[in-house]
Amino acid sequence: MDRTFTESDTGQADRNGMSFGTEMTEQKEKLLNILNIRFRTIRQRTIPGNIISLVIDQRELIPVAYYLRHHTGYILLQLISCVDWDEENVFQITYLIWNQNEKTQLLLSFRMAKDTAIVIPSVIPIWPHAETFERELREMFGVQFDGNPRQDESFLLEDWKGPPPMLRKFDTRAFSHERFGERPGRYSEDTRRDVGRKVGEYDLSRSISGE
């Protein structure tokens, strides 16, 4: 664990009226033990600071989320994010959950293959406001959520046709060039030329020797 991270985070916790030190790790270990006994597929990753990261199997999302919401202090879903690992053909979905009493965060993540038509179970029964997050991911990444009644409504984009724009395969520059055009004369090599000249003129040895 990075020492500077720990110190700064402890200081922040002190400002909030809580003190985390060894106490924090004890709570963390206790929680992880309970989760490991109840759910078999949990792996823990180390993240510096007051963040617990759990990597679970996709099938255990709802049981783990339900347990965290109703039997531990992790009650508030802050966001759902998606990462497109294009080389491995994998989506990584992460749920960020906040514990108000301990002022800690928990990352609940799993990886799923992109090719198969896997549908993620919606966490709306546990956190109703997840509807908005799931709609955003549906629009930006094309991820499907089972049990979200509004997931096919447009969220930020109106009448978007084409691949989901946040996929890494989506060439946004080519799309922009084709759809919105490009004004001639935009590109120039001036900056590169000027910077190159200045770097070349600057004598590094002089400044080091202090002359």
Add this chain to the structure above:
Amino acid sequence: MSEQKVYCNQSPSLPGRQRVGKIIAEIARANSLWVVAYGTGCGAIELRPLHTARFDMERFGIAMRPTPRQADVIIISGYLAVKTLKRVIRVYEQMQAPKYVVALGSCTINGGMYFDSYNTINQLDLYLPVDVYVAGCMPRPESIIEGFTVLMKSIKAGEATGWQHYIENLDYYRSNQNEVIPRWDMPTYNW
């Protein structure tokens, strides 16, 4: 049927040439530019200091109006998403002629830092007739005042005729607008 009563169903036409008092009218227009209070991008932040005592745009007769029906100028302040472009077209067409468009920032000129975004336009003058471009990212309030000075001069010289150009070349602008707006769920003519 009720919509047809509310909205004009006919293509717009240019008014007849004004002969008497044209110079006086143009001086009066140039010195009382009323801007519709509609910030479309990050440049709207730079308009706020113009209201305050330091830059004080009211000394040029520039004031903010809450509705497009009372306004002469629309400021496109920065990047313009396609979703916003639809609203901007609607607001612009509801304004009473003569009307002027001031475009702020490099985003309206050539896309700026959003040149490769999937959702922002790159050249504003394909969709709206721009009278004055103010370059910068973002332009300082002084540059915006300078841009308004240029606009005033061109109004007095009778050169700020972008709104006439828009009516004359409505098919050109409409085809460009329809290219980027997939579903035109507005009235055909918004005036």
